[in-house]
Amino acid sequence: MKFNNLFRGLLFLALSGLVAVASWNLPNPSQQPLGPSAFPLILSGLLALCAAILAVGGARATQGSPLVGRADWARSGGALARLLLVPAAVIFYMLFAETLGFLICATLILVILFLAGGTRPLQAIGLSLAAALVIHSIFYLGLGVQLPWGPLEPLRW
C-alpha cells in the first residue's frame, strides 16, 4: 500500500487521538503531580502536531490524486501473492506448530516458499528438509529450546 501524505497524516492524527483517549483516564494511585497518563499524552500531542503538518503539506502537494495508490509491484498479482505468503507462513506456524510439530510445519512452509520463488520441486523438498533439520538442531540440540514434536513425538531424539 502506498498512501499519499494527506492520508498518512490523517491516519496518524487518528492514531494520536486514540492514544489520547486511551491514556486520559489512567489511574494515578500514588497521586504524583504527573501520573502514568502524562507522558503518553505529551507523545500523542506531538504526534498529532507532526501528523497535521504532514496532512496539510500532503493536501497542498497532491490535489486531486488518489488517497491510496498502489506501489509499482502491487500491479503484478504474482508479487502481491508472494508478499502475502510471508504473513500466511507465520500465521500457519502459529496455528499448527503445536499439532504438527516443528519439523513438519517448517518443512511445509519452506517447500511452499521455495516453490513460490521458482525453485524446482525436487530441489525445494530436499532443501526444505535439510534446512528444517539444521535449524531444529541449532535450537533443540544447541540451545535446548523445546520445539514441539507433534506426531513425530515417538521419534524424539
Place this chain on the structure above:
Amino acid sequence: MLDAYVTALGMVLDPYVLFVITASAIYGLVVGCIPGLSATMATALLVPLTFFMPPVPAIAAIVTTSTMAIFSGDIPGCLLRIPGTPASAAYVDDSYQMTLKGKPELALGIGLWFSVLGGLFGTAVMMVASPAIADFALGFGSVEFFWIVMLGLGGAVFIGSSTPLKACISLLIGLLIAMIGMNNPAGQPRFTFESTEMLGGVSLIPMMVGMFACSEVMRHMVSGGGAPPVVIQKIGPIFANMWRLTKQYPWQLIRGSALGTIIGIQPGSGADMAAWMSYAMSKRFSKEPEKFGTGHPEGLIEAGASNNSSLAGAWIPALVFGIPGDSITAIAIGVLMMKNMAPGPTIFVNNPENVYALFLVFVIANLMMLPLGWAIIKVATRVLTVPRRILMPIILLFAIVGSYAINNSLFDVGVMLAFGVLAFVLEENDFPVAPVILGVVLGPLLEEYFINSMIKSDGRLIGLVDRPIAAVLAAITIGIIGWTILASLRSRKTGEQPAQS
C-alpha cells in the same frame, strides 16, 4: 584499571568466547557479502542466539558480526556494483570501476586493509574516551540524562534523516510502543488491551527480528530478482599494494577514521552516513577530484576507513549513556539490558571488566578481519552466487523460531510478524525504520527521567533547565531542532520544494 583489563583478557581468551567470535565473524562476513542482506539484519537474526549466552560472548557475537558485515558489504559492491550493506554504497562506483579495469584485488584490498585500520582507530578512541566521559557523567542526575536522551533522539531525527518530519513520526510511534505494559514509573498497566502477555511490554527480541529480518523477506518477495551474474574473475594478491597506499594517503586515512568516529558518536547517524560524508570530504580536499568515480583509490581509502571507525564510535554514547548511535547499537543495547548490563556511566564502576572485555573484542575482531577477510574475498565469487530465493525462506523460518525460542511463546511469533508488517508498510511509505527502534529502546528511560525530574521540581518545567549542564544540553537540543525547522521553512520560501515523497 590494569587489573580489570587482565580479568577482561582472561574472559575474552576463554575458548568458548573465541569460538563464538570466530563463528560470528564468518557469519557476519558471509551475510554482509550477500547483496540484500544488511548488517543490521545479520545482527538482528543473531540476537535470539545471544539470549542463551553469558554476557561477554553475547556482546562479542554482536560486535564481531556487525564489524565483519560492514566490511564485507564492500565485496558485492566491488564485484557486482551492488553494495552488500548501505554503508558501502558511497564508493561503489570507484570500486566497481577498479574491477572493470581488471584490478578487483586492489579495491577489495583497500576495503579490507583500511577497514581494519579505521576500525582500530575508532576502537582506540572508544577505549580512551568512554571511561573519561563516564567519569564525568557520574554526577549527572535525571535532568541531565533526560536532555542527553533528548539530544540523542533529536540528533537521530533531525540530523541523521533526510525527511525529519517522517523520522519524527517514526520516533513517536516507537516511543508510544515503549509505553505498552507496566514498565513505567507508576507501575500501571497501559495500552495492554487486557492481555496478560502485553503486561511486560513488547518483547524486544521478536520486535527487532521482525523489523529487520521479516520485513526484509517481505521486501524480497515483492522485488524478487535472482542473483545478478558475477563477472567471474581471478582475484590477485590482496595485500600487495596496501603499504604503498598507506604511505601515499596517510592523511586521508586519519581524516576518514576521525570523521567516521565522530559521526558514529553522533546519535542517529551510523556507518552509511560516515561513508557518504567521508567520500564527499575526500573529493572536496583531493588534488585530483576529477578522478573520483573512475576507480581512484583515494575516496575508497577515506570512506572505507570511515564506515568501520564509526561502528566503534557509535558504542561510546551507547555504553556511557545507553543512547544508540544507529540501529545496530540499538540492538546491542537491547542485548546488554537483557544481560543485566544496562549501559550508563555506572557500568564502568560496577562492571568494568565486562566493558573492557567488549573493548578487547573490538580489537580482536578487527585483527581477525585480516585473515578471515582475505579468505572470504578468495571465495567471494562463489558466495555471491547463492540465490536469495533460497536464503530468504530460510531466514524467515529462522526469524520464526528465534522469536519463539526466547519464551517458548507463540505470542512472540505474532509480535515478530506484526513488527515485520509495520516496518514493511513504513518503509513502503518512505518512513525510516531506525527511529522506531530508537524510540522503543529509549522510551522507558526518557519517561523515567522526565517524570523523576518533574517530581523533583514539583511539576515546574523550569526544573528541566535550572542546572548548568542540563541547560547547555537543552540549548544544543533545541538548537538542532530549531535550525532544522528554520532550514526547511527557508527552502520552502525560496520556492524549492522540501523533500516530499
